Amino acid sequence: MLLQISEPGQSAKPHQHKLAVGIDLGTTNSLVATVRSGQADTLADDQGRHLLPSVVRYRADTAPLVGFDARAQAADDPMNTIVSVKRLMGRGVEDMRRLGDQLPYEFAPGEGGMPFLKTVAGAKSPVQVSADILKVLLDRGCASLGGELVGAVITVPAYFDEAQRQATKDAAQLAGITVLRLLNEPTAAAVAYGLDRASEGTFAVYDLGGGTFDISVLRLNRGVFEVLSTGGDSALGGDDFDHAIAEWVLQQMGEVKLAQGEQRRLLDLSRAAKEALTHNEQTELSFSLLGQSWQGVLTREQFEQLIEPKIKQTLRACRRALKDAEVSTDEIAEVVMVGGSTRVPSVRTQVESFFGSKLHADIDPDRVVAIGAAIQADVLAGNKPDAEMLLLDVIPLSLGLETMGGLVEKVIDRNTPIPVARAQEFTTYQDGQTAMAIHVLQGERELVDDCRSLARFELRGIPPMTAGNAKVRVTFQVDADGLLSVSARELASGVETAVEVKPSYGLADGEIARMIKDSFGHAQEDLEARTLREQQVDADRLVEALQSALAADGERLLTVEDRAVLLQGIEQLKRLRQGNDHVAIAKGVEVLSLASDEFASRRMDDGIRRALSGHSVNEI
């Protein structure tokens, strides 16, 4: 055992490795990975299987079945077996209608315009279905690691919009997971890949999964992964290849109409044919419907023609992403291929000819995202305070506000690095106007109707003034998860209002709280215990953080008196933490945080000075 050497007043607690996982919540399959002894790897179930099919079968009066068994039964019980739920995340009833016949489920309108799926176990929202998948992964993580997790990094397609991200975060919360970060899938893949090969330079990640497509252009420089641009389509993936084959089969059979329950069987058949064509030049299919049975042969060439428009669509997104990054194809050193659908041979050849550079798929394209997420989770759990690695990501879609005439004024452009805060000033257009409606939108188009509406709120109590005299500053803030909050303030009067943008398709906060409570059964004590535990963790974190900061910079940046005050505060919080009054602990945390503010601020300034100090004075 190593000896822990510590000076008086410092933490004598040995540095504890905190358990954290990375989760790839995929359209077709999901995975969980972690870093153990410096090595990132995916975790297997008790039968040695790493992949978890993202399929949930609901049953009456018993827990849902998730994974391989659910998938095997999907064709027998299509209405209660939810497949590819990721495609429904953050979507409204309108979107469902657009997907139309592709979905075999029955929908029930839910609160706030969010569709619910009707099952024998009751109406389920896509968020709940995703939470059921996440719970299985969480349990697998806890069981494999043998302890409680501090949290998880969960990956999302880079092109996911605000509503889809929020829905994913809601699902995690419902599953009882502390989200350390929502990480973009191509960025996660780049981490796994870049660290593995220790490469530098500009590269592209082409990520074609079951239901989503992302393209990201990144620059890797001294351990910093800087996303230059991202693009894609959050409703395009291998599922569409299956649908193309299914349509072809129906055409061959003479345009027969499918019964609702038959669709899953046809799609399973189509997926098998697609997979067979990866290694074979042709494949035989047979399908029977309403007594009519059909047999046919699909060649690889025919298949390639069927999916050609979809592949072209991905290449258009690639072209736009390169343009946004101001990078030419010659400058791309390598293209990293991610996602199961990149196994399709014509995807590979077309991407290769577009970029004119060598493709890399030497890490298993199914596992690379989860592995990257695990590496980032290890950093965010605080296990590697001195790590060189840093991820700088961007927002995929522009954010803006509705202005006169149904037009959108962009406040933050797509591909802006996050976190970001930006303000825009507006004024009143009527004399004596005392309120202003604020409508937040996401998208690239100029008209409100062509963009996704994220939130509406009102700033009230503006003092009456002549038109054009009030000054309303609207501030957009996007955090490191890519999630938005908006506040508005009238500058003369100081009237202010703020919203966490909760897209209408997400769950209202109250709803989540209720669901979490439900999942705890009726035990109020459980909830109390959970709150106490959370406050204790917060207190420990603060004490540990402050102790290490004092040890590093305390003597240099603080007077003896200031140091004594902080040390006293630490002792006090430690005493409070021993008790079980969670309100008192929360107060203690707040007080000590305030007391250490000035110190933290000095440390940051000091850090900036040091960051620039490598440069000569002459340059400045």
Add this chain to the structure above:
Amino acid sequence: MPISDLSGNVVNARTNGSSTLVMTIENNYFALFGLPETFRVDTAQLSDRYLSLQKTLHPDRYAHLGEREQLRAVQAVAHLNDALSTLKSPLKRAAYLLELKGVDTDASSTTVSDSGFLMQQMALREQLDEARDAVDPLLALEQLLQHTEQLRLQLFGRLEADLASDDPAAAAQALQTLRKLQFFDKLRQQIELLEDQLADL
């Protein structure tokens, strides 16, 4: 477009519960990067220092510390990202330099009154429409783009000289040139949009 993101005030905007965090991070974007206050900026140096500052300020660097330290870092990085986007774009950089000189760059308060320039812009937009129906539209667009690039470069030369001067008349001149360049910016966006549409066919 109102350029209110130049004030630096956003740094103080976020509150955590009852108390506002006070930041001492350098407000002036040029000073933040340790760069001279000039229109010409060494972009390699800019991105190099951006990475150095990110490595110090990014919230992930404070992952092992408390929530407040991370919140502070989020604010600092939001400020840093604003600074980068302002200094990276020549037009935003010029507007920022003018704001530092105390010039109001709000679009509604200045208009371009140079009729010769407006005629030229009309002509260029007509050429854009004609390019759509040309025998080789992509070639026609490429030529138009090259032509406008030359005009833009001339304007940038003038802008740089005017921004370097302390004369208030030069600042007013620079503001006019900036407006003209914004016309060109819009035109370039339209050219690129058409290029995209043609390439998608």
